Amino acid sequence: MHDHCGVHGASSSSVEFDDQGWPVWPDREDLSAEFVKVLAAAQEGGSTVSECWLTLSRINLGSENSWSGEWIKTAELNEARAELSLQNGNMITARRNWLRATTYFHAAARPPGYANDLLKCAVDGMRRCATNFLNSRVPAGQVLSIPWTDDLSLQAYYLPSAFRGDGPVIVCIGEPGSYKEELIAKYAGHADERGFSLLAVDLLGTQTALPPERLEGRKFEAAMSRILDFLSEKPGVDNTRIAIVADAWNSSLVARAAASDARFAAAVCDAGMWDSHERSFFYRQADGNEQIGWLEEANPTSRSIECPLLVTAGEAGWLLPGALIEFGDRLSSIHRDARLMLFRRAETAAMQGHIDNPTLANEVIFDWLEDRLRPSKGLA
Template sequence: MHDHHEAQGVSSSGVEFDDKGWPAWPDREDLSAEFIKLLAAAQEGGSTVSECWLTLSKIDLASESSWSAEWIKTAELNEARAELSSLSGNMITARRNWLRATTYFHAAARPPGYSNDLLKRAVDGMRRCAIKFLENRVPAGQLLSIHWTDDLSLQACYLPSAVRDDGPVIVCIGEPGSYKEELITKYAGHANERGFALLAVDLLGTQTALPPERLEGHKFEAAMSRVLDFLSEMPGVDRTRIAIVADACNSSLVARAAASDARFAAAVCDAGMWDLHERSFFHRQAGDDRKICWIEEANAISRGIECPLLVTAGEAGWLLPGALAKFGDQLSSIHRDASLILFRRGETAAMQGHIDNPTLANEVIFDWLEDRLGPRKRLA
């Protein structure tokens, strides 16, 4: 494992702040995390800090619909600016506003809206603005539907590289219940600057919500093999340089996909860490003292991943740094090219999922991907 170089108060609207200045709503960690993500999106052009704080000041947490309603209003203001700029031929400003509108609509839908009408309005707006951004991007992106099963298709946003020859593709996966549109803001800039194409995939399809029972009997690993099949037939894609990146750090879905299909050239995921952690928890609950430590055994999932493997984690995340260090040491001993990078509190990107500074984490991740996927033309 490698380390990366490394007063509470209450606002007038009743929002509390932790000792680091982050908003912290009592009993609403989901909203607190969502607002942190919104602020962090400003670094990638997905929001503006002033709009985030202004919208927050208008939210009444006593109202079940206020969160979604206020973010929708902010999103629609950005969408209107985008349309006006587009009509005037100012496409750079139009793209910037469509991207911010996508983020704000996403915030209105995440966590899941309190009102079905508001949720549909938020999701429809998010998808509408994301498509506008893709269509007016240079080179233009597109919305894809990738066949998975007889009754399910994967929906994806494809952003081709500005480098015209065959090149690497980064497949970014949102967890079940998330939306692919959020991944555009988080990863598009990092991929484009390095000459990578980006495929952002989610498991929602065209649904506003996909109930868990719809996924029963369908293996996620098979879905990712379908994605590889699809990309292998696309022009401008080097099928030997397709990498997979998990958007969330608390699931082993992507790790299992990387272990089941040897065609991936690199993988950024949890290496099955959460599978082990959850297994250890159930053993403890059952009183099985023989398997109390979740890293006592070599991880079958990480052993099955043949491609280069990167795990990133934060010191202030859900797992203790000591346990992460031990897991990283074990990972290095059983895999020919694997490492765990731990971000410390003193440098940020240390919260669960790096939500406090995803830019810092993504710079490390995409540098690692660039090293593993080989030389390519760089953009100026």
């Protein structure tokens, strides 16, 4: 049992609901999105619906510490259950509770900069429970530090497949400001069921993650090449079947990495859309021409990606559906194996990053990966 983080008391809160039935705080869109994410994690075993709603009922945004404090209390209850189950020899229940505790601690740590006095408690708890979850798996997962520069290593979790022999690996990269712990609940089940090993890498969270200046120029691409070097020497890895998957879809970091190293066997990313979108935005600001469209800009990133490429997007995301469809058409015309999958509001998974239904999007993503990573495909 770990000491409590000093969170006391409960508070009530009022919440509104959008036209899709999701709870929202009009002045805190960041926290509204975080609640959608933690509630949707229940589909993958990363939370329970009842605990999410109970925690929400106690949150009072008028209190600076209420959001983080209430999620920490829920996380600690799950961690205590996990430790009791471990003592009783019930490893499956212990593992399930550690996974939920990881999600709740992650919610307490998000968004960055909110309730700073509790951030360390949340991050420490999140990483402690994630490590216990990894240790309880069969085969056990690993906490890795992958050498990069003379003074810096990439922090990662490796979840090996239970299948014998050399097999495929999915490298999952969080967007700036995210934590690798979130990727475990989101992707581990999909990878494990298909015989994929999973490598979840930290980039721009807090503490052991990278500061933004480390990604200037081509440093991020160099980091991904070091990951490929590391995996190619790791037992149980087929170095011709390593794929890269972006999370959240609000940058082109992963697309640039896939374009810079031909060793990736498949890539699920934005294909450089955000780079083109941002360039177009700055051009419009500079020229005062509202008619300049981001799709009119050349996209050297997508043209440079040689491996099979999947782009997924939501109708209710940050880019207009019509522009996304046009981008997908152009992508298919210049790439031998590229597809854009657009999720409509009527089927869900339509929000930015598919946060409203990650399960639906991940089924499409991992089915596509399974097809591209079969040994018979001979992809390199």
